[in-house]
Amino acid sequence: NAGVTQTPKFQVLKTGQSMTLQCAQDMNHEYMSWYRQDPGMGLRLIHYSVGAGITDQGEVPNGYNVSRSTTEDFPLRLLSAAPSQTSVYFCASRRGSTYGYTFGSGTRLTVV
Amino acid sequence: LAKTTQPISMDSYEGQEVNITCSHNNIATNDYITWYQQFPSQGPRFIIQGYKTKVTNEVASLFIPADRKSSTLSLPRVSLSDTAVYYCLVAEAGGYQKVTFGTGTKLQVIP
Numbered sequence: 001n002a003g004v005t006q007t008p009k010f011q012v013l014k015t016g017q018s019m020t021l022q023c024a025q026d027m028n029h030e031y032m033s034w035y036r037q038d039p040g041m042g043l044r045l046i047h048y049s050v051g052a053g054i055t056d057q058g059e060v061p062n063g064y065n066v067s068r069s070t071t072e073d074f075p076l077r078l079l080s081a082a083p084s085q086t087s088v089y090f091c092a093s094r095r096g097s098t099y100g101y102t103f104g105s106g107t108r109l110t111v112v
Numbered sequence: 113l114a115k116t117t118q119p120i121s122m123d124s125y126e127g128q129e130v131n132i133t134c135s136h137n138n139i140a141t142n143d144y145i146t147w148y149q150q151f152p153s154q155g156p157r158f159i160i161q162g163y164k165t166k167v168t169n170e171v172a173s174l175f176i177p178a179d180r181k182s183s184t185l186s187l188p189r190v191s192l193s194d195t196a197v198y199y200c201l202v203a204e205a206g207g208y209q210k211v212t213f214g215t216g217t218k219l220q221v222i223p
Binding site for chain 1: 146216
């Protein structure tokens with residue numbers, strides 16, 4: 001089925017480790033975003049992209065890097081994991097001419 | 113970006129109509145209003161969008177008054193499966209936009 005695919009679904013990291021959360025969409029959407037959601041809170045924007053080769057920071061970018069080499073993929077890299085990065089991460093995409101985002105099913109990350 | 117304000121939570125009995133109101137006093141002329149639904153352990157799902165007046169789809173209706181400083185999501189005859197968090201967002205029309213979510217309204221449907 002078409003949509004946004006996130007991998008892995010669950011991950012446990014030790015403090016200081018690095019990892020990449022994968023996000024891929026097959027809808028040819030221009031816009032892609034990464035959000036984090038902490039318990040009882042809304043979604044906070046980490047980074048976003050308006051097209052291949054173009055990325056920018058959201059509300060909470062510190063500790064994360066992104067790149068967008070293709071339209072389909074938008075990986076999120078944690079440089080040196082910290083317990084404060086324990087959260088659920090959602091990737092989303094949308095077509096430029098519309099307003100509705102399609103979200104992935106999320107990655108639940110625990111940093112110990 | 114227009115800031116939005118929603119009630120933190122609402123309760124409703126099954127079969128009732130539920131109205132969730134969102135305030136966005138500083139909405140700009142080119143901004144659109146969008147609503148999302150999120151179930152536990154899932155990503156948000158886009159429900160409906162509108163610019164002014166009323167919009168209806170198979171899931172919900174969206175009422176927007178002439179001054180556009182608020183909007184109301186209406187869910188007809190809710191069921192237990194409508195228990196979720198509902199987010200109101202104001203999105204800039206066209207081009208690039210930086211969309212942020214608030215804390216949403218947690219709707220609990222009671223049997």
